[in-house]
Amino acid sequence: MGLFQGFGVTLKQMFKPRLTTPYPDAKRPKPPRFHGRHVLNRYDDGMEKCIGCELCAGVCPARCIYVRGADNPPDAPVSPGERYGFVYEINYLRCIHCDMCVEACPTEAITETKLFEFSFTNREDAIYTKTELLVDDDGRARRQPWEFWMGDEDDHTSAWMRATAPSGAVGYEDRVVWSEELGFGYRDPERGQHTAADAEDHTTNDAEDAS
Amino acid sequence: MRLLAAGDPLFADGLDFGIVLIVIVKTVVTFALLLVLVLFYIWFMRKVIADMQNRIGPARAGGRFGILQTLADGIKLFFKEQSVPDSADPFVFRLAPYLSIIPAFLAFSIIPIGGEVSMFGHETYLQLADPEIGVLFLLAMSGIGLYGVMLAGWASGSKYPLLGSVRASAQMLSYEAAFGLAVVAVLLHAGTLSTRGIVNAQAWTSWDSFATSWYWTVAVVSFAIFLVAAIAETNHPPFDLVEAEQELVGGFVTEYTGMRFAIFFLAEFMNLITMSAIAVTLFLGGPSGPALGFLPADGTVNVWLMPVFWFFAKLLFLLFCTVWVRASLPRLRYDQLMDLGWKWLIELAFLAVMVTAVVLVGRDEGWNRWVVVPASIAGAVAVLGALRLCMPKRSELVEEEA
Numbered sequence: 048m049g050l051f052q053g054f055g056v057t058l059k060q061m062f063k064p065r066l067t068t069p070y071p072d073a074k075r076p077k078p079p080r081f082h083g084r085h086v087l088n089r090y091d092d093g094m095e096k097c098i099g100c101e102l103c104a105g106v107c108p109a110r111c112i113y114v115r116g117a118d119n120p121p122d123a124p125v126s127p128g129e130r131y132g133f134v135y136e137i138n139y140l141r142c143i144h145c146d147m148c149v150e151a152c153p154t155e156a157i158t159e160t161k162l163f164e165f166s167f168t169n170r171e172d173a174i175y176t177k178t179e180l181l182v183d184d185d186g187r188a189r190r191q192p193w194e195f196w197m198g199d200e201d202d203h204t205s206a207w208m209r210a211t212a213p214s215g216a217v218g219y220e221d222r223v224v225w226s227e228e229l230g231f232g233y234r235d236p237e238r239g240q241h242t243a244a245d246a247e248d249h250t251t252n253d254a255e256d257a258s
Numbered sequence: 259m260r261l262l263a264a265g266d267p268l269f270a271d272g273l274d275f276g277i278v279l280i281v282i283v284k285t286v287v288t289f290a291l292l293l294v295l296v297l298f299y300i301w302f303m304r305k306v307i308a309d310m311q312n313r314i315g316p317a318r319a320g321g322r323f324g325i326l327q328t329l330a331d332g333i334k335l336f337f338k339e340q341s342v343p344d345s346a347d348p349f350v351f352r353l354a355p356y357l358s359i360i361p362a363f364l365a366f367s368i369i370p371i372g373g374e375v376s377m378f379g380h381e382t383y384l385q386l387a388d389p390e391i392g393v394l395f396l397l398a399m400s401g402i403g404l405y406g407v408m409l410a411g412w413a414s415g416s417k418y419p420l421l422g423s424v425r426a427s428a429q430m431l432s433y434e435a436a437f438g439l440a441v442v443a444v445l446l447h448a449g450t451l452s453t454r455g456i457v458n459a460q461a462w463t464s465w466d467s468f469a470t471s472w473y474w475t476v477a478v479v480s481f482a483i484f485l486v487a488a489i490a491e492t493n494h495p496p497f498d499l500v501e502a503e504q505e506l507v508g509g510f511v512t513e514y515t516g517m518r519f520a521i522f523f524l525a526e527f528m529n530l531i532t533m534s535a536i537a538v539t540l541f542l543g544g545p546s547g548p549a550l551g552f553l554p555a556d557g558t559v560n561v562w563l564m565p566v567f568w569f570f571a572k573l574l575f576l577l578f579c580t581v582w583v584r585a586s587l588p589r590l591r592y593d594q595l596m597d598l599g600w601k602w603l604i605e606l607a608f609l610a611v612m613v614t615a616v617v618l619v620g621r622d623e624g625w626n627r628w629v630v631v632p633a634s635i636a637g638a639v640a641v642l643g644a645l646r647l648c649m650p651k652r653s654e655l656v657e658e659e660a
Contacts, residue, residue, distance in 0.1 A: 054586045069317060
């Protein structure tokens with residue numbers, strides 16, 4: 048009698064654990080490769096990593112990044128190199144969070160946090176400038192009032208580049224090859240993206256690619 | 259007056275101001291109780307269904323368990339605009355919600371909630387009214403409640419509400435027959451229409467009363483039919499074809515907004531609670547149940563509290579069952595609904611009444627009941643089998659149409 052089996056199924060469910068996360072009070076962990084809103088990183092000594100090369104703007108498929116570089120003032124340099132990002136703007140009404148800017152960046156200046164819970168009441172708020180994007184003196188993302196941060200989980204950068212750098216080569220998984228970051232030092236890559244067998248396969252493939 | 263309050267000892271020595279006051283207090287308390295029960299039931303339903311689907315359910319309004327969620331919904335609906343469509347019949351459109359809710363409330367007034375108590379020096383029942391016509395009054399009210407639904411759909415001046423109300427009237431008429439017949443079995447046993455009389459006939463004497471004096475055992479077929487037909491009468495899942503969203507948008511409430519919309523749902527849930535309460539009254543002994551043995555039998559706890567407690571315990575059990583059904587069964591197809599009503603429930607209910615009548619006559623005449631009961635049941639099964647044989651098979655019907 049299927050009819051009465053159905054009653055048994057529903058009754059049995061009453062004693063099983065709940066699957067719901069009470070969302071605004073608690074967030075469930077985000078996946079390692081989650082792409083959220085960007086941050087502009089700084090070196091350990093406080094210098095900005097961005098060199099104003101505009102590669103991120105060039106690679107952006109949504110054309111949401113606007114960068115202008117300028118020569119570093121000799122007496123008060125902003126970045127270690129010759130030039131720095133004078134203007135850096137991301138329009139979040141256009142950004143599709145594809146992470147290609149992160150892959151393109153030669154200095155790891157731009158990375159993505161895991162924060163996606165932000166909304167605006169006007170279009171100007173949707174354009175993040177350096178004021179909002181640049182990390183603060185602790186190396187953490189500046190938390191805007193219209194963004195919903197909880198704990199420090201959202202601070203984690205998207206693990207894809209971090210686990211595979213440089214240039215997305217999987218063979219570098221679990222090996223730290225990124226430069227130091229303000230406040231974090233050398234960040235460990237997030238693990239658990241591949242099974243051990245997968246990792247071996249990819250290592251051999253990438254070794255061939257590299258040669 | 260006599261007709262409405264025949265059994266209640268409150269009216270034995272004529273009327274005075276105090277008695278009128280007691281009646282007014284009882285009316286207000288009953289009304290408030292029913293409203294609070296609806297608020298509680300909707301919250302309870304959402305919580306239990308959530309449990310059955312591994313969810314949490316309402317958890318924000320009114321603390322961790324969201325107990326005030328229904329109240330919040332009600333307040334929201336209260337402050338929303340009430341629109342009347344251009345094509346609607348404005349008077350009937352405004353009237354329909356009240357036609358729906360007033361019978362829903364009136365039907366509850368005959369439910370015996372507790373025992374006989376003494377209130378300000380007057381003996382009275384814990385029940386708003388105890389008319390001689392009792393259960394007939396319930397059937398009448400559930401019939402009138404149909405007008406609210408029907409007129410709402412008709413007065414909306416819109417297609418889907420009209421279809422919904424046509425379905426509602428067809429469904430409620432179909433199941434009213436089985437519903438009424440299921441009640442008749444109990445009436446035959448009790449020999450009275452008064453709800454108080456029926457409850458008194460099921461009074462608690464010992465632990466055997468659970469099986470011997472409550473009617474759910476002797477009228478078990480009628481009990482089952484009553485539960486099914488009651489859910490169908492109140493248009494609750496799996497019989498909610500009236501509001502089948504996939505087919506009819508919102509059914510007869512499609513054009514309703516704000517408080518009028520809320521009133522329809524209030525009435526619907528009131529009806530469900532009333533039906534459950536009637537099932538408790540007719541089949542589960544109403545407020546009867548074991549008293550606390552170590553307390554005096556005429557003390558406050560045993561006279562006031564225990565009957566009310568047992569009534570609500572049984573009511574809660576049945577309400578849980580309605581939620582359980584809601585969570586477990588998918589909505590019936592329209593032809594399945596009509597098949598179940600006309601080809602199964604009415605026959606079964608009718609045969610159950612016949613068997614009950616035969617058994618009761620046999621008891622009065624002193625026939626051997628070990629012969630009478632099996633023989634009448636066998637006869638009923640034979641009639642049922644013959645009826646099934648006479649009915650055309652579905653394949654035959656389809657062939658004819660082709």
